[in-house]
Amino acid sequence: MTALEVRNLHKRYGPHVAVDDVSFTVEAGEIFGIIGPNGAGKTTTVESIAGLRTPDSGSISVLGLDPIKDRAEVRERLGVQLQESSFPDAITVAEALELYSSFYRNPADWRELMELLGLTERRNTRYKALSGGQKQRLSIALALVGNPSVAILDELTTGLDPQARRDTWSLIERVRGTGVTILLVTHFMDEAERLSDRIAVIDGGRVAAVDTPAGLIAQSTAVQQVRFRVSRPLDESVLTELPDVTEVENTDGRWLVTGGGPLLTSVAGALARAQVVAEDLRIDQRNLDDAFVALTARAAESPEPSESSID
Numbered sequence: 001m002t003a004l005e006v007r008n009l010h011k012r013y014g015p016h017v018a019v020d021d022v023s024f025t026v027e028a029g030e031i032f033g034i035i036g037p038n039g040a041g042k043t044t045t046v047e048s049i050a051g052l053r054t055p056d057s058g059s060i061s062v063l064g065l066d067p068i069k070d071r072a073e074v075r076e077r078l079g080v081q082l083q084e085s086s087f088p089d090a091i092t093v094a095e096a097l098e099l100y101s102s103f104y105r106n107p108a109d110w111r112e113l114m115e116l117l118g119l120t121e122r123r124n125t126r127y128k129a130l131s132g133g134q135k136q137r138l139s140i141a142l143a144l145v146g147n148p149s150v151a152i153l154d155e156l157t158t159g160l161d162p163q164a165r166r167d168t169w170s171l172i173e174r175v176r177g178t179g180v181t182i183l184l185v186t187h188f189m190d191e192a193e194r195l196s197d198r199i200a201v202i203d204g205g206r207v208a209a210v211d212t213p214a215g216l217i218a219q220s221t222a223v224q225q226v227r228f229r230v231s232r233p234l235d236e237s238v239l240t241e242l243p244d245v246t247e248v249e250n251t252d253g254r255w256l257v258t259g260g261g262p263l264l265t266s267v268a269g270a271l272a273r274a275q276v277v278a279e280d281l282r283i284d285q286r287n288l289d290d291a292f293v294a295l296t297a298r299a300a301e302s303p304e305p306s307e308s309s310i311d
């Protein structure tokens with residue numbers, strides 16, 4: 001089932017094009033990441049989904065509803081944690097949660113949520129006295145207090161220390177376990193890679209690619225390298241004749257094989273057939289950081305996103 005659908009979204013601020021034909025769909029129960037450089041149009045896109053901005057053209061469906069025309073209903077079913085949450089300094093954690101839960105028809109049990117987010121011990125602490133991590137957790141709790149089917153989390157862990165980031169990630173995984181669809185806007189590649197089922201890379205107001213984290217990494221580079229050592233002589237042709245291999249180098253028994261496709265499997269199979277034991281067999285891993293740089297550079301070179309990149 002589709003939870004969110006964005007089709008051909010356009011938004012300008014005066015002469016400046018912030019969102020330029022963005023399309024993607026998010027399935028129910030997914031964590032869908034949106035990554036992109038500063039000013040890419042991520043916040044404008046999610047604020048349009050939340051009904052906080054009116055697009056110039058294009059369509060948005062949130063659980064089959066239009067965020068502008070069906071604003072009241074969308075508000076009930078969509079939880080939003082946006083970049084800057086500001087609350088009165090004197091409000092306590094419990095007061096904020098109770099107040100926000102009163103805004104909804106079928107709110108979650110705010111006490112349970114307070115427990116889930118590890119805020120029970122801070123229930124009587126005033127907002128101004130909370131640490132950065134506690135404020136962040138409170139803003140997530142407030143995004144979930146309406147018992148939403150879809151939650152938008154923007155810059156979830158910005159400003160948190162490494163431990164608090166990890167705790168927040170576990171928390172989001174627990175929230176996903178409750179069936180909530182999550183749209184996650186982030187600058188952090190490790191966060192996107194760890195949490196997202198699929199990711200849209202947005203650059204210059206356009207979708208550069210939509211795929212799983214592994215798919216984005218594979219899309220961004222066809223070239224892989226496998227390294228290993230062997231304890232006895234190996235005939236180079238064992239490797240050069242493999243269809244996936246483009247280059248083979250051997251320096252004093254240290255081999256470097258370059259190619260594409262399922263390179264590691266091909267090389268390991270060929271070595272086994274030649275009855276050669278490889279030591280320290282490893283593939284040079286690419287990560288989402290590399291993919292992001294490659295994909296956003298590629299988008300800058302080509303004015304049109306490729307057909308295959310549009311979801």
Ligand SMILES: Nc1ncnc2c1ncn2[C@@H]1O[C@H](COP(=O)(O)OP(=O)(O)OP(=O)(O)O)[C@@H](O)[C@H]1O
Nearest residue numbers: 013016017018036037038039040041042043044045
């Ligand atoms: N209210 C506004 N008025 C004018 N320009 C705006 C406004 N809001 C955003 N912009 C511009 O539109 C572009 C997209 O901004 P947006 O905030 O959507 O990007 P973003 O990807 O969320 O960036 P960041 O990662 O820095 O938060 C930017 O160039 C920004 O300067």
